Amino acid sequence: MSNPSRAASFRAGARDTIPMLVGAAPFGLIFGTLIATTPMAPWHGQLMSLLVFAGSSQFIAAGLVASGTGMLIIWATTFIVNLRHMLYAANLLPHVRHLPARWRWLLGFLLTDESFAVMSSHYHKHPGDPFGHWYFLGSCISMYSNWQFWTLLGLIFGAAFPRLQTLGLDFAMVATFIAIIVPQLRRMPWLVASVVAGACAYGLRGLPYKLGLLTAVLAGIAAGMAVRHLPGRHDAPVNGTAADNAGDAR
Incomplete structure (x- = not known):
């Protein structure tokens, strides 16, 4: 496996994920501003994005924390919301089964709705791609970096613009999910x-x-x-x- 092929596949995965990055950006920004309305410190919000990296679950968890919900309920709720990833994993497993465990664990952690949509399309068109996991990694890393950046920006500007989350920016994520779901309905x-x-x-x-x-x-x-x-x-x-x-x- 040559380095140029790895690099080209990685760049292609990142490039093909750009439309998803645009939709996720306002979502990450709003999450950052939402943290300012909860008992959590700003670094808690960034740490959640770094270690959890699941937009829907992060929003739900932040809302439950703000309402004083117990930790057990928060864990159970976010676990149920993320069960959809079992379907994603089952769909992609035939394409990554041959990879070492370290690759599967890394890609499993980084997998999101957006990256799954990109990878599902890629593997459908190129089922035997020997560099598919590098394409997968490029898609995931671009989403991960994008989410960290916009979360940080939201945390920084959350105090200065406390009503930012009321501007309707979250519709961008709704449009993104529509773009993800509709092609799969076939x-x-x-x-x-x-x-x-x-x-x-x-x-x-x-x-x-x-x-x-x-x-x-x-x-x-x-x-x-x-x-x-x-x-x-x-x-x-x-x-x-x-x-x-x-x-x-x-």
Whole structure:
């Protein structure tokens, strides 16, 4: 494996993740400003971004800390929210199974919704890429660096602009998630998981402590996993052509 090939794959992964960086930037900025409204010190917020590196869980944890919720509830809540990463890992495992444990642990820690979307597309187009893990690393490192930078900026300006989080910047992340999810809906497990999760989230939106959202996450994961493991080929593209199905089978 030559260094130029590694470097080129790493740069390509970082380059292809740029649209996701733009969407995540306001989200990281808002998280930084949110810390100023909680009992946590600014360095707690940066440490959370460094060690947890999970935007949704960080927001939920910060909100629960601000409301005085016990640590056990915070751990359980963030664990449930991050269960979706089990689906991501199951999808990507065939492409990284051959890697040493140190590689799998590193990529597992750095995996996010955005990097998964980039990697899923890459492996679908290049299933046998020998430098795929370097592409994967480039995508993850760019997301990780981006999140640290915007968290720090939010922490710095949080006190000076306390109403920054009310400017609607969080819509950029909503748009990013739409861009991540919609292309995946062509596969039946994703479609079923999205419909079930969306229906549960809407129907249970009145439950306290965001229990409706947590229930929706669990229901969506369970539905997607159930469809994936039903007899027959249920992860083929919805209304896909024979060429699509052949591409998925490679």
